[in-house]
Amino acid sequence: MSRHNCIFLVLAIVGATNLAIGQESRVIDKVVAVVGSNIILQSEIEMQYAQYLAQGNKADEDFKCYILQQQLTQKLLAQQAAIDSIEVSESEVDDQINARLRYMANQAGGQERLERFLNRSLLQYKEEMRPSIYEQMKAGKMRQNIVSGIDVTPLEVKRYFESLEKDSLPYFSTEVEVGEVVVYPQLTREEKQRFRDRAEELRKQVVEGADFATVARLYSEDKGSAAYGGDLGFHTRDMMVKEFTAVAFRLKPGEISPVFESEFGFHFLQVLERRGEEVHTRHILIQIKPTSASLDRAKAHIDSIYGQVVDKKLDFYTAATLYSDNKETKYNGGMLLNMENQQGRTTLIPIEKLDASIFTAIDTLQPGQYSRPAQFTDHTGKTGYRFTYLKSRTPPHQANLEQDFAKIKEAALDDKINRRLSEWFESRRKVTFISINEAYRQCDELKIWLTGEEQ
Numbered sequence: 001m002s003r004h005n006c007i008f009l010v011l012a013i014v015g016a017t018n019l020a021i022g023q024e025s026r027v028i029d030k031v032v033a034v035v036g037s038n039i040i041l042q043s044e045i046e047m048q049y050a051q052y053l054a055q056g057n058k059a060d061e062d063f064k065c066y067i068l069q070q071q072l073t074q075k076l077l078a079q080q081a082a083i084d085s086i087e088v089s090e091s092e093v094d095d096q097i098n099a100r101l102r103y104m105a106n107q108a109g110g111q112e113r114l115e116r117f118l119n120r121s122l123l124q125y126k127e128e129m130r131p132s133i134y135e136q137m138k139a140g141k142m143r144q145n146i147v148s149g150i151d152v153t154p155l156e157v158k159r160y161f162e163s164l165e166k167d168s169l170p171y172f173s174t175e176v177e178v179g180e181v182v183v184y185p186q187l188t189r190e191e192k193q194r195f196r197d198r199a200e201e202l203r204k205q206v207v208e209g210a211d212f213a214t215v216a217r218l219y220s221e222d223k224g225s226a227a228y229g230g231d232l233g234f235h236t237r238d239m240m241v242k243e244f245t246a247v248a249f250r251l252k253p254g255e256i257s258p259v260f261e262s263e264f265g266f267h268f269l270q271v272l273e274r275r276g277e278e279v280h281t282r283h284i285l286i287q288i289k290p291t292s293a294s295l296d297r298a299k300a301h302i303d304s305i306y307g308q309v310v311d312k313k314l315d316f317y318t319a320a321t322l323y324s325d326n327k328e329t330k331y332n333g334g335m336l337l338n339m340e341n342q343q344g345r346t347t348l349i350p351i352e353k354l355d356a357s358i359f360t361a362i363d364t365l366q367p368g369q370y371s372r373p374a375q376f377t378d379h380t381g382k383t384g385y386r387f388t389y390l391k392s393r394t395p396p397h398q399a400n401l402e403q404d405f406a407k408i409k410e411a412a413l414d415d416k417i418n419r420r421l422s423e424w425f426e427s428r429r430k431v432t433f434i435s436i437n438e439a440y441r442q443c444d445e446l447k448i449w450l451t452g453e454e455q
Helices: 007-012 040-056 061-083 090-108 111-119 124-148 156-163 189-207 212-219 242-248 292-312 318-321 356-360 401-429 444-449
Strands: 031-035 038-041 175-183 233-237 260-264 265-275 277-285 374-377 385-392 434-436
Touching: 031 040, 031 061, 038 040, 038 061, 038 385, 040 061, 061 124, 061 175, 061 401, 061 434, 061 444, 090 111, 090 124, 090 156, 090 233, 111 124, 156 401, 175 292, 175 318, 175 356, 189 212, 189 265, 212 277, 233 265, 242 260, 242 277, 292 318, 292 385, 356 385, 434 444
Parallel strands: none
Antiparallel strands: 031 038, 031 434, 175 385, 233 277, 260 265, 265 277, 374 385
16 A cells, blocks of 8 residues: 555654744745645645655655645544544643754754754744644544554454455564673773873863863764764753763853763763753763773673573573663563564564674574674674574564464554544544645545545
């Protein structure tokens, strides 16, 4: 089913960003559709189309049909939300807007860069966004109300699977369940001292008059912010590690912090601006790099854990929970999770989605076996030691209930939700005045919204 023909793909992205990119529309505004008492303007379509182009997509005038379909869906949901007295608070809207602006600022390289890109202040842009975000959130809550409580029984899953054309059943690639125990080197205070001394030296330069941004560009080891003079933009208390937050929210604008340690290394920061529960900071980071002695200690530690697991003196899940330094996996008993599963996280991971180093480690293992501890570098650049556990390997196969019940259940649930939504939209369209401008009546995506006379 194509995205242009599937109204339920629209529903899935009702909460997606509908932000203008700061370019003023040159089109003289006109009403392109009416849904009940709500109108959709050409300028709304043009702004979203401009965003579509800004994301690197090729020009496609037909995509405007899809945008209008999305808007019709949102208006109908929001209108029913108003009838059903579904409310969205100002604080909920503020939180959503602030989260989106933080993301945009990070992508743009800071607040000032984003404001130049938008050609307006964030405060002005925030107010321009508010009506659209409010409507999106009301529509999203309405959708949740419609589908809340929907579930499928094992019998419904079986019936759904049996209703599928056998020739069209999906073919799944090899999937694996993989666990890991990770140990990072721990430095003594004496081993860390030279890194703290380096951070103290750079702080002294800044305090004595050196330009903070220049020092950050030259020497900060936070690659994400160094190019921008260490600027981290605005952030709330929950966006940074606790050590950073504790320091940042104690300082006044203009103040420079002492050097402090976090899991990333030694920092010092400067507060540039405070705005309610947000603070605008810049920082300089010196990373703590492992010494040969700390690496030797880490290797001895993981060898000991590995030996206990292989000798069955300690089961793998307990070992991971007690000793692994990877916070993302240790509380899952060391098991890696497939985060792309929409209905819930699962330990079954398509082999092509594995990190290359993990794939190499398990490639020759049989289920139940462990790879020997080996040094590796994680996605943040930290060096450590790891051994992996291959719990299971499912060979490529066509979908079947025995091996793929969880996936088939997910598809059956999606189908049931879509049918519920289809029934709801059909009933609402019949009793809602909907009019679409002549210029859009030839869109295939919009045929379902037109009455027999309009078609």
